[in-house]
Amino acid sequence: MNKPLRRAAVFCLALILALMGWATWIQGAKASDYKEDPHNPRVAIGKYSAPLGNILVGGEPVTGSAATSSTLKYKRTYKDGPLYAPVTGFSSQIYGSNQLESLYGDLLDGSDSRLQSPADALTRNRAKGGDVATTIDPKVQQAGYRALGGKKGAAVAMDPATGRILGMVSTPSYDPGKFSGSSAADQKAWQQMSADPDDPQVNRALRQPLPPGSTFKLVVAAAALENGLYSSVDEPTDSPDPYTLPHTRTKLxxxxxxAPCKNANIRTALQYSCNTVFAKMAVDLGKDKVKAQAEKLGFNDGKVDTPVRAAKSVYPGDMDEAQTALSGIGQFDDQATPLQMAMVTAAIQNGGDLKTPQLVDKLTDGGGNTVQENGPKTYRKAMSGRTAEQLRSAMQTVVDKGTASGAKIDGRTVGAKTGTAQHGVDNSGTPYAWFVSYAEDGKGHQVAVAVMVEDGHAARNEVSGNGLAAPIARAMMKAALP
Incomplete structure (x- = not known):
């Protein structure tokens, strides 16, 4: 072989080796990247080539699949879409997916390796989609949704003993079935939802932290009892009325x-929601002790997964004493989601043992066999049993004699705390109405609820936790208890 021909042969061999190396790289190391790339049309074609598995509520599917005439052979359908959208999320041929539809997308479309039989692995066929069984009680979900009605807000109901989320409502809601396909009508529905100033796609129960107002006083009370500032909820506090914020001339x-707030004990201070008592209590404790107690209950944790991740609820650390006083009444830079405040109430109801909130009970394959089952998990020991007992007693007084009378349920023990959170420039915005509560029937059945109503159309003087939010909590508690 002459020299020029040999060089050409070596060059061609190098090109072949490079091509083989590149093909191996694509099929091996980069295969999963291309497979998961949302811009790869084969991903959507594969996902919607067969009916998806379902999301279950009370053992019944609230999702389905319908045949189409397009390349994507099936599209997602929803039963009572607006009612369950905060639970399911959406699965759209064009716009992707979120929440449970996204987190368990591989299980629902059959591509999860746990679903594959040996035959599927050999033939590379997609298995039949599996199902996601939620912890939601349809009666509780429906009661909360009806009670919220046309208001903007959210509500969460939990079983304190297990952490199971029994109801998770967010309004205004949306129908995920209206944009699950790829037609012009689907695109128009998506555009209308995206342009809605009320942001119906936001899950307010998990993803919208707001000032918790006076419901945060429960956290401060827990800190005071846990740190020995006061020995019981019936010991008088050292609290002037009004209270001058430290190092300022501002009177709170x-x-x-x-209200009898001067030197009131914690029980009375919760009953009348005395700002002066809890503002001074926060200062006397110091921001670090209040923060430590708040964090035991879930504040400042950016990884609270239900498994849908909740937005971080915040108790700030960088404050002076005046700001600490305001934080003690749930103002300044305090932020909490309804899920977070349900966790606070659940810990109090469950003797101080806070369970991790859970939205999913179990995962099953296409034949109904269990793939994964979720049992109760302890998030943290949030407070002693005695502190929790004291706070339960004080919260019952708030219902029986105080500002939370709207939560009373005949034949049930109910404890609660109201809240009205100021916001806006110079507190000019319509306040947020909060309500946290628990109920038990003495037979082992119990529930903890948190409600937030963000009703910008209500008259400012009509906004109160007891007026706007208590009926919603009461409806969910009644539905949860046999």
């Missing part, structure tokens, strides 16, 4: 000027 008043 109480909403009810005639």
């Amino acid at each position: 008043p109480n909403e009810n000027a005639s």
